[in-house]
Amino acid sequence: MRRTMVLSLAAVLGLTAGSVALHAEAAEALQRDRRDRPAIGRRADVGRGPMRFGGAPLGPGRAFGFGVRNLDLTAEQRTKMRELTTAARERTEPIVTELRNTQRSLRLELFADAPDRAKVEELSKQVASLQTQLTERRLETTAQLAEVLTPEQKARVREAAGREQPRGPARGGRGPARR
Numbered sequence: 001m002r003r004t005m006v007l008s009l010a011a012v013l014g015l016t017a018g019s020v021a022l023h024a025e026a027a028e029a030l031q032r033d034r035r036d037r038p039a040i041g042r043r044a045d046v047g048r049g050p051m052r053f054g055g056a057p058l059g060p061g062r063a064f065g066f067g068v069r070n071l072d073l074t075a076e077q078r079t080k081m082r083e084l085t086t087a088a089r090e091r092t093e094p095i096v097t098e099l100r101n102t103q104r105s106l107r108l109e110l111f112a113d114a115p116d117r118a119k120v121e122e123l124s125k126q127v128a129s130l131q132t133q134l135t136e137r138r139l140e141t142t143a144q145l146a147e148v149l150t151p152e153q154k155a156r157v158r159e160a161a162g163r164e165q166p167r168g169p170a171r172g173g174r175g176p177a178r179r
Helices: 002-036 075-110 117-148 151-162
Strands: none
Touching: 075 117
């Protein structure tokens, strides 16, 4: 009886360890896959990455205001866009880091026991300047991405820009259900 319990416990522990190892390997493979895919047409850096501050050239999973799947990009276009977005992310990363640090300093100063009004004003000017730099870089990158498109693809982008795009929870399926 005791031997059966020990063998059963060993089997359960072995299966659990194997399951954990398999899960870790699958999670690592998923992360590798996410890193290797371009930011175009998918939710890149989901969460509070550089896009939160306009640091990346495109919004989450969006390009030119809508998903790039509608553009039927060639392999060469995808490669070029991947290169452009990677370069843009590398250029904006230091600015994004500085912006986060400045915003953190501003919050700390605002909620200090005795906030220094001059310091708050200086930090808020720095935040605005950094946000402007990120917006300028984003526009430069978007212009570079637009150069990769054919005239027909640009026409699709213009057409989509003229349509009302749904916003908010109803679009992504989060929040209250539609009635």
